[in-house]
Amino acid sequence: MTTARRFVLAGAAVFFVAVGLSACGERDQVTVYKQGKYQGKPDTKPWENGPESSLYTTSQWDQGNKTSWEAAVKTRNLAQNEYNRVE
């Protein structure tokens, strides 16, 4: 057997072994949950809307200003405390 023929046979053997073993691999089928991982569409922030975008609201805030929106929601939130309303 010539040297060249040996190289061809050895290369073929390596190729077939590699192809054959590749079927033994397995992808991880369990989804690994990561904090904040999300595959869907992005959502807008509530403070990116101005108060004028809703038909009826008593809350007032500056469009795009998160702190202003939070203050408006907190004012509304405190209205749930009836002790503050009757005392």
Added chain:
Amino acid sequence: MARMKFLCDAERCIECNGCVTACKNENEVPWGVNRRRVVTINDGVVGAEKSISVACMHCSDAPCMAVCPVDCFYRTDEGVVLHDKDLCIGCGYCFYACPFGAPQFPQAGAFGLRGKMDKCTFCAGGPEKDLSKEEFAKYGSNRLAQGKLPACAEMCSTKALLGGDGDVIADIYRQRVFKRGKGSEVWGWGTAYGKPDQPKAAPAGAKS
């Protein structure tokens, strides 16, 4: 702002189902889907009957998010757990994982075919253009984008159900507890709304 949370005061809830009705009306929730419901224990037992209004609790480490095979859940900056219905495959894993039974599945066709999951959104809509028809059709009303709080909490007649920033509602509840009577013999109105202040002494010579 902390996280948006619900807190139901079992001493005040009178099982009127006003929160359920408000939610149904605000979000036009279809038949067979209950984003919110009232659970009562010891029904009819005087002094021991308690009711509590239950919906999605918007968990900080939500099990529905962990088990979802298509990762359709996300959490907003305000701590509200929402999901993308375009991705949901209606497998029901979230229903089994949720300790509150929050995920609901509308009947999508004949033979009880299950539709895409629907749940309480804390009246925060979903991943569509805010206040659009598409958002309302899929997820219901987006009251947070209008500077409002969930309809169920704002509609509660006895203010048993509080909803909003966790720090704020915790303060409200704490003040309420301080005004309450203590001990097992105290129940009912005094526990729910606090003891009335001592009446001021009548001025001398005044009619009783």
